Amino acid sequence: MTDKAVAAAKGLQNVIVGQTRLSLVNGTEGKLIYVGYKIEDLAEHATFEEVIYLLWHGELPKRQQLDELRRALQAEMHLPAAVMGMLYAFPKTATPMAVLRTAVSMLALYDPKADDNSVEENRRKALQLTAKVPVIVAAWERARNGKEPIPARPDYSFAQNFLWMLKGTEPQPQEAAVIDAYLVLLSEHGMNASTFSARVTTSTLSDMYSAMTTAIGTLKGAAHGGANEEAMRMFFEIGSAENVENWFNTYVKTKQKRVMGMGHRVYKALDPRAAVLRRKAEEMSRATNNMHWFNLAVKLEEVARQDPEFIEKKLYPNVDYYSAIALYTLGIPMDQFTPLFAIARMPGWAAHVLEQWADNRLIRPDVEYIGPMDLEWKPIDQR
Amino acid sequence: MTDKAVAAAKGLQNVIVGQTRLSLVNGTEGKLIYVGYKIEDLAEHATFEEVIYLLWHGELPKRQQLDELRRALQAEMHLPAAVMGMLYAFPKTATPMAVLRTAVSMLALYDPKADDNSVEENRRKALQLTAKVPVIVAAWERARNGKEPIPARPDYSFAQNFLWMLKGTEPQPQEAAVIDAYLVLLSEHGMNASTFSARVTTSTLSDMYSAMTTAIGTLKGAAHGGANEEAMRMFFEIGSAENVENWFNTYVKTKQKRVMGMGHRVYKALDPRAAVLRRKAEEMSRATNNMHWFNLAVKLEEVARQDPEFIEKKLYPNVDYYSAIALYTLGIPMDQFTPLFAIARMPGWAAHVLEQWADNRLIRPDVEYIGPMDLEWKPIDQR
Numbered sequence: 001m002t003d004k005a006v007a008a009a010k011g012l013q014n015v016i017v018g019q020t021r022l023s024l025v026n027g028t029e030g031k032l033i034y035v036g037y038k039i040e041d042l043a044e045h046a047t048f049e050e051v052i053y054l055l056w057h058g059e060l061p062k063r064q065q066l067d068e069l070r071r072a073l074q075a076e077m078h079l080p081a082a083v084m085g086m087l088y089a090f091p092k093t094a095t096p097m098a099v100l101r102t103a104v105s106m107l108a109l110y111d112p113k114a115d116d117n118s119v120e121e122n123r124r125k126a127l128q129l130t131a132k133v134p135v136i137v138a139a140w141e142r143a144r145n146g147k148e149p150i151p152a153r154p155d156y157s158f159a160q161n162f163l164w165m166l167k168g169t170e171p172q173p174q175e176a177a178v179i180d181a182y183l184v185l186l187s188e189h190g191m192n193a194s195t196f197s198a199r200v201t202t203s204t205l206s207d208m209y210s211a212m213t214t215a216i217g218t219l220k221g222a223a224h225g226g227a228n229e230e231a232m233r234m235f236f237e238i239g240s241a242e243n244v245e246n247w248f249n250t251y252v253k254t255k256q257k258r259v260m261g262m263g264h265r266v267y268k269a270l271d272p273r274a275a276v277l278r279r280k281a282e283e284m285s286r287a288t289n290n291m292h293w294f295n296l297a298v299k300l301e302e303v304a305r306q307d308p309e310f311i312e313k314k315l316y317p318n319v320d321y322y323s324a325i326a327l328y329t330l331g332i333p334m335d336q337f338t339p340l341f342a343i344a345r346m347p348g349w350a351a352h353v354l355e356q357w358a359d360n361r362l363i364r365p366d367v368e369y370i371g372p373m374d375l376e377w378k379p380i381d382q383r
Numbered sequence: 384m385t386d387k388a389v390a391a392a393k394g395l396q397n398v399i400v401g402q403t404r405l406s407l408v409n410g411t412e413g414k415l416i417y418v419g420y421k422i423e424d425l426a427e428h429a430t431f432e433e434v435i436y437l438l439w440h441g442e443l444p445k446r447q448q449l450d451e452l453r454r455a456l457q458a459e460m461h462l463p464a465a466v467m468g469m470l471y472a473f474p475k476t477a478t479p480m481a482v483l484r485t486a487v488s489m490l491a492l493y494d495p496k497a498d499d500n501s502v503e504e505n506r507r508k509a510l511q512l513t514a515k516v517p518v519i520v521a522a523w524e525r526a527r528n529g530k531e532p533i534p535a536r537p538d539y540s541f542a543q544n545f546l547w548m549l550k551g552t553e554p555q556p557q558e559a560a561v562i563d564a565y566l567v568l569l570s571e572h573g574m575n576a577s578t579f580s581a582r583v584t585t586s587t588l589s590d591m592y593s594a595m596t597t598a599i600g601t602l603k604g605a606a607h608g609g610a611n612e613e614a615m616r617m618f619f620e621i622g623s624a625e626n627v628e629n630w631f632n633t634y635v636k637t638k639q640k641r642v643m644g645m646g647h648r649v650y651k652a653l654d655p656r657a658a659v660l661r662r663k664a665e666e667m668s669r670a671t672n673n674m675h676w677f678n679l680a681v682k683l684e685e686v687a688r689q690d691p692e693f694i695e696k697k698l699y700p701n702v703d704y705y706s707a708i709a710l711y712t713l714g715i716p717m718d719q720f721t722p723l724f725a726i727a728r729m730p731g732w733a734a735h736v737l738e739q740w741a742d743n744r745l746i747r748p749d750v751e752y753i754g755p756m757d758l759e760w761k762p763i764d765q766r
Contacts, residue, residue: 011745014388022754036756102489108484109482190749197580200576201597204576206602206609214597214600221586222587361396364579365579369406373416
């Protein structure tokens with residue numbers, strides 16, 4: 001600690017650590033913008049591939065540029081045979097996020113230019129990792145269920161290929177549309193914890209694989225990407241819309257439990273992604289003739305939003321709340337919700353790593369020492 | 384970004400992000416203290432095992448406590464057979480730090496309680512990972528050279544076992560003493576980038592394996608743990624003490640190259656660890672009858688320290704400068720310097736993770752958006 005040191009708010013809340021051209025999160029007004037475009041417009045009109053292009057090039061693609069990106073992504077939707085082999089040898093009980101973290105780290109061992117940090121190589125790695133992460137997630141789902149992996153299809157979009165590799169059946173248009181919207185909505189979000197951790201790793205001049213491995217490990221936590229799974233577990237625990245008020249009064253009012261998927265460090269208004277995901281969750285629930293979980297979630301939102309503490313603290317459903325319902329209705333296993341979040345966020349993480357390289361300075365904060373001082377060494381038998 | 388947001392210095396320089404009881408880094412005076420004890424005293428008197436105990440329990444161990452810790456560490460100095468098998472199947476060209484990052488991440492898959500974040504389980508994981516990291520590093524060195532792994536010996540200290548597992552020959556007392564001092568000196572260092580990144584990962588409530596995987600990936604960078612390897616490469620490039628002035632004038636004076644291993648974000652005086660490591664490097668060089676690299680390093684320090692810019696910017700040898708000479712003289716392969724740093728830092732990282740859990744708040748900073756605003760969506764054929 002030096003004399004010039006200044007104390008920051010705990011958790012670096014409201015501390016601006018740098019600049020970005022990627023996204024604007026306006027938590028007060030509940031607005032989210034990617035490179036100038038409102039998230040509502042992108043969710044309605046853009047495919048995930050268009051958003052990837054936008055994040056990596058700073059503008060929307062023309063048709064030829066988009067076609068090229070699609071082909072390039074599809075061409076990379078496979079794993080080195082050795083990595084696939086090891087994935088199939090992992091214990092079937094392993095957590096999908098731990099498998100994803102390990103497999104992404106392992107890909108570096110098969111990349112002769114893993115430690116070439118030039119812009120060109122980092123862009124190549126960004127593309128390859130974005131394409132390979134859904135392959136890992138889908139392959140692990142099949143491996144742990146004793147099924148063979150399914151190769152990606154060149155005629156499918158990114159979202160279609162994920163569902164295809166996961167399930168091995170032709171994805172329905174509505175299903176693919178929900179996955180595509182989910183990927184668009186979650187692909188970028190300012191200086192969230194996983195993005196920040198990837199930038200800290202990059203700031204030491206470490207490589208893209210290290211940064212992405214860091215990001216996955218950080219996303220894994222229940223207070224970040226793990227929250228969608230936690231939300232779904234909570235819906236299960238509540239069981240039905242009829243039980244919402246009783247559960248809320250018994251556990252939330254008495255501070256024994258929190259409503260998972262409500263509240264956000266930055267948003268003090270409705271998360272604009274939550275509004276879109278609520279519609280998607282409702283559509284999927286109608287299409288599958290199963291309104292049970294959607295109705296439960298709507299009821300819980302109503303009850304919570306009438307609570308004085310939720311009003312005062314401005315706790316609204318966040319991106320995890322209705323996405324849990326949408327993904328569950330789609331048949332995505334609960335512990336694969338967070339890996340799907342990682343698939344969506346990979347292009348955003350990679351774009352931040354490229355920004356960090358373009359104007360890097362080691363991220364090395366300070367800390368206040370509050371331990372003992374001036375202790376004298378004593379030989380072991382005199383302690 | 385919200386109205387209350389405040390801008391921090393780039394790279395979070397001098398920004399205090401929290402409190403710690405683990406170490407005090409006084410960069411102005413060149414002082415380093417672990418839990419009340421001067422680093423000079425610890426380097427002279429303490430074994431690595433005593434420092435591990437100090438960092439994890441806040442006090443030096445009595446003899447029985449130290450014996451118990453030693454036995455517990457030795458009992459964990461092995462890998463699951465499946466992990467060892469995969470390590471031997473990795474491409475022999477892989478970077479040791481990438482292998483270490485992958486293997487540590489993989490250990491989670493074989494730990495049924497990987498996601499149990501209780502204090503007891505986190506302490507168990509800290510102990511196991513501290514014991515297993517040298518096994519991974521040594522096994523990889525043997526694997527890539529087509530040699531069988533060597534099991535740890537119960538009668539050896541931590542430092543002795545590392546050398547034993549690496550080389551398969553009885554370690555000389557002086558060699559083991561240098562490794563032990565190195566491990567003591569590098570085991571903890573305030574809120575450095577790798578430690579900070581591990582805390583960011585932990586702050587989302589992610590698990591110990593994720594945090595340690597993050598830390599290894601962050602340490603890997605050339606501006607952090609990778610610097611000792613970079614320093615040795617620089618010494619090779621210079622070639623001999625006679626060539627130092629010419630090299631310095633040709634490359635450093637003209638800003639084409641930097642002196643690797645000199646200068647530090649926090650230290651604006653001689654790094655106290657560098658002073659100890661200089662002595663160790665000299666001792667090892669004398670013992671092996673090879674003063675060549677030590678003399679080169681001393682000469683370069685002299686030349687650099689007379690340079691007005693080095694004087695003005697207070698650039699002194701840091702921990703990486705003389706440790707490169709000490710480790711090279713010991714016969715440690717250059718690209719294993721940083722993995723050895725990771726072995727040393729593991730107990731410090733783990734102690735910070737335990738501190739983070741004890742008083743956690745999500746580390747989620749803010750960022751200033753400087754990209755375009757209010758762009759209107761255009762269909763692809765109108766772009």
